[in-house]
Amino acid sequence: MKHRGRHRRQRRGKALRGALAGTALALTAAATIVSASQAVSSDNPGPLKPVTSAAELANFQLKEHLASKSSLDRLATSMGGTVGVSTVLERTNRTMRNTAECAPTETEALPVAPTATRAYCWDDADSASQRWLPQSVTTSGDADEDGRWGANRVILSGWTHNDAKPDEPTVSQGLARVAVVDANDLSNMTYRWVLLVVPTKDGSDYRKLSSSISGMVWYQDKLLVTASPTDSDHKSLYVYDMNRIQRTSVDSPAVGKVPGGWSAHGYGYVMPAVASYSLTGGTCDPASDDRTPCFGSLSLDRSSTPDSLVASEWFPSGADQRSRLWRYSFSGAGDRSGLLATNALGRADAVEAYSTKATGIQGVLSYRSAGDEKADWYIGHAPGSKNRHGTLWRLDAEGAKAARCGTDEESRRCWAEHAESLSYWEGMGEVWSLTERAADERAGWRGTPVPERVLYAVPLSSITGSLK
Template sequence: MIKKRRASGRRPAAIALAAGVPLVALVASVPAVVQPGHAAASTAARDAAPRRADFGLRRGASLDRPLRALGDELATSGVQALINGSGQRRLTGGCAAAAKVPARARTYCFDKADSATRKWYPQGVTTVSDAAVDGRWGAGRPIVVSWHNDGAIRLTFVNPDRHTYRHVLLVYPALRHGEVSYSDIDLHAGGIAWFGDKLYVADTRAGLREFDMRQIFDLGRSRNGSTRHAEWVGRHGGRYYGHGYRYVMPQTGSWQYAHGWAGARCAGRGALRVSWMSIDRTTRVPSLIAGEYCKEREPRGRVATWPLRNGTGLVAGSGRVAYPNWVARLPGDRVQGGVRAHGHWWFTQSHGSRRGTMLQADQRGHRWRNLSKRTISHGPEDLSCYRAQHRVWTLAESPNRRALWGLPAPQCRW
């Protein structure tokens, strides 16, 4: 939420930019693993190269039993039915100016209620280009957004072809006293990444939550489901509820840090605080990307990539642990989203009540080169590369300055 992301000052590079000095002239080649220290944090924590062993992920406990039981109780649906069925909300216009979306961006606006609500805040974004090599999901080309409130998370499936969207509640399944039910998931959901049938959701300190696009339940079509009683979730009196939503999507698994959770604040070492996520399909082996949001006076945030296997997703290796194949320190602080294509990176940075920035850099091993920076919308968040469109997508989270938008990006291509 915005109140947690207030900027605490400007870096010297930002001051130079305001004076008209290009960032590229200031930094021609920045080490990804060694960054200048700030007085408020130890130099050792900042400068130490990230250790891949700290980021190892192990599959969590099985949820097969409650998932099978839910499948016996509720009607199963899928993405196609969800984005094309009745009861959709309409995308609107007019939000780009208020959000200060950059020129040449393609913009989608939520309806009046979703644009203004302070109960729900949009955070993560992923597209069908992440999910599938050909950039299509059946006949659809959806964009997916995650939202959080104080105790629950939901997804929004946007159908650009019809200019419609629908919310889906994410839930945690469990067997209780011999009966299957589900509950809200209390996460920030700052990043999401769609790969094949898998949807990964950032679990800031623990690692990742995993969902399956083939396991979405339609309460409106289930004989014992209900879309009434917005205050209820799970099983009540033999019927299943989802805070009034028609669709609920249960967690199907998790990946948790093998050597302990991340700390409550950025420490520059140990497990990664997963603040944002994305997919890179331009490498020989597709990659899952995850990175940290760290404030200016905290140790510089880190980023890691894990190899993905088509049809499987994350794959455990030695010791049943999935280790990243690349780690580095980020080229900036307050990073809300990051994505890579063909070795080129885009990062969004927030600045409290001021407009955000987009930082771009080229990756050469463990060094950042050709850094550049531009002002973008208010409250920029997660990022996704939509290769068929040659655009990187993000969203502006602020109430009444809220927008889903994609900026032309030549390097975001097949």
């Protein structure tokens, strides 16, 4: 479920590969979940159309805003200093369930084809919570080429508070949190939540993010997340420093400084934003058909030179607009780790952009295989209705191909149900994604939740082999 958009939107190393090959799970049972009659076709989006005019490319330009180090240090000092990812991993308090422990409704949400070789379900406290929506994923395979952050293998998953759920208290609305998952042992993964916050300019306090993190990329020491069009500071992206995780001291529903210390809605850790990016053309407007893009999904492309941040926008399935896909280069400067490449005015320009007829884009990925002249673009299409598998498309200038679970034209709905963002862990050769739903049987938020949330990985080779 997206809570963002423009016109008519709802908003919504090789060594590792060898070491991990023996841990892959055979999830062939998922292939029997959906019959050919259920796997109905979606319209072929056709070839990508390059965006080449300077005027159109200017719509993607970002302005960088860096928080002052002194204000960040002031906040950190007042909270007792900073900790790193390893500290959070040492204190994980929730357990991922392996495939055999997942409920039938959870495994049924997995892709039909190509089948997942790893799949996990969330702790019981989170698997059926209607208050939260899992929407994005990134890994230490994005953060560093060796696939580890320090000595640890880590997965991050971004969850947004479900503000559409009736009767949610105001203090909960707009919250955004990240599951920091210990993936050192892929058969026994645990995690802990960290709340994302935005510090005041002087570093004396912080507020909740108040944005939907539908896209998220961990690159070097930074975590970039999407912001909603309704963001109070009119930002499109927020940036977090993985070395600036801070402990809270008061367990209360509040977010920020409270009598006796610091609170984060009951969470033990927060990450304050250290930078942000806004569109120079103004804030994107969900209610108007302007040319300013609203950020939907994000991913990292390590096959580009330099490494780049890939983005997509979202329209409802079947809308008549053309969605756009675009990228920014990351900076190569030693003092700008994890930040985008900018000019002397602090502006980041899109280095490539395309439009596509595809709508309902919930995940985007770009990757150029060795020997190929250009990158292929992968998008995950999610239908609007409940209990329907989506479609995974590969797009290029020649046309579109879909991963299929059959041989006829009615076999494209083979991707996961309500799948969200995509992340390619190059060292493992796997595309990671996750599903979102825990709605009731009517796809509403008042009845008994139906758990359909799963974190899974599919080899990129299996995806390319299933394309027809």
